[in-house]
């Protein structure tokens with residue numbers, strides 16, 4: 001069980017094969033920490049004060065437990081990050097709700113960059129290898145992680161997937177996270193940046209409702225802009241909400257089907273790759 005959001009991560013499969021999650025030693029009792037962290041994460045401050053006789057002490061304890069749990073993930077994310085740095089690999093973590101168009105935009109991106117850049121994709125879904133198959137159809141390597149009852153990827157899963165990928169130095173690695181605007185925000189996978197995808201059919205207010213995700217992202221792709229004529233979606237309002245929670249976020253109006261925004265997205269990718277190469 002994932003002790004941060006309480007989701008189950010004991011039945012992870014990578015390309016259909018069960019992963020033994022051995023490094024599960026934690027500095028706090030797991031069951032205790034699971035319950036506490038869940039309470040810590042999903043309680044509002046008001047509820048907290050209302051129900052808790054000693055809010056200061058228990059808040060500190062919960063924060064410590066939460067920090068311990070994420071510390072393990074962060075340590076494994078640091079290993080992944082060191083690996084990427086050593087090989088000048090640009091790793092991007094694509095996050096969004098289900099159906100916003102991550103796989104579609106990846107397929108389009110791969111077709112556009114094929115022959116210029118070595119690429120691979122790590123796909124995260126609870127079940128099926130449909131998305132890995134969609135990527136493989138482009139001729140690019142894809143590893144499917146099935147998280148089972150898990151609602152997000154973690155650094156350990158990505159570390160295991162990396163053992164099965166052979167990438168040349170300077171490659172581009174896309175990690176398509178499980179569709180979920182909440183939990184993936186909390187888990188560093190060792191990526192250079194999170195790229196949030198929000199489609200215009202989801203409503204303008206999502207950055208305000210799920211601020212952690214939009215705060216964690218460096219780039220926002222506002223996808224399905226080809227549908228704008230048929231919707232009442234106010235794109236400027238959506239952009240202002242995203243900037244309210246993250247003033248530094250870069251926003252690209254995008255359509256994975258029409259290709260709108262592809263040039264800006266390609267330029268952004270190129271700039272990120274240049275940064276990675278220069279760092280080494």
Ligand SMILES: Nc1nc2c(ncn2[C@@H]2O[C@H](COP(=O)(O)OP(=O)(O)O)[C@@H](O)[C@H]2O)c(=O)[nH]1
Nearest residue numbers: 098099100101102103104223224226255256257
């Ligand atoms: N109209 C339109 N549909 C899109 C666009 N991008 C994706 N879709 C559709 O949205 C659905 C979900 O796309 P998918 O890539 O599977 O989303 P994911 O769950 O985020 O990977 C599919 O039916 C896609 O064809 C887009 O830019 N415009």
Ligand SMILES: [Mg+2]
Nearest residue numbers: 102103131176
């Ligand atoms: Mg997908």
Ligand SMILES: [Zn+2]
Nearest residue numbers: 005007151183
């Ligand atoms: Zn969760």
Ligand SMILES: [Zn+2]
Nearest residue numbers: 002005006007
């Ligand atoms: Zn979880």
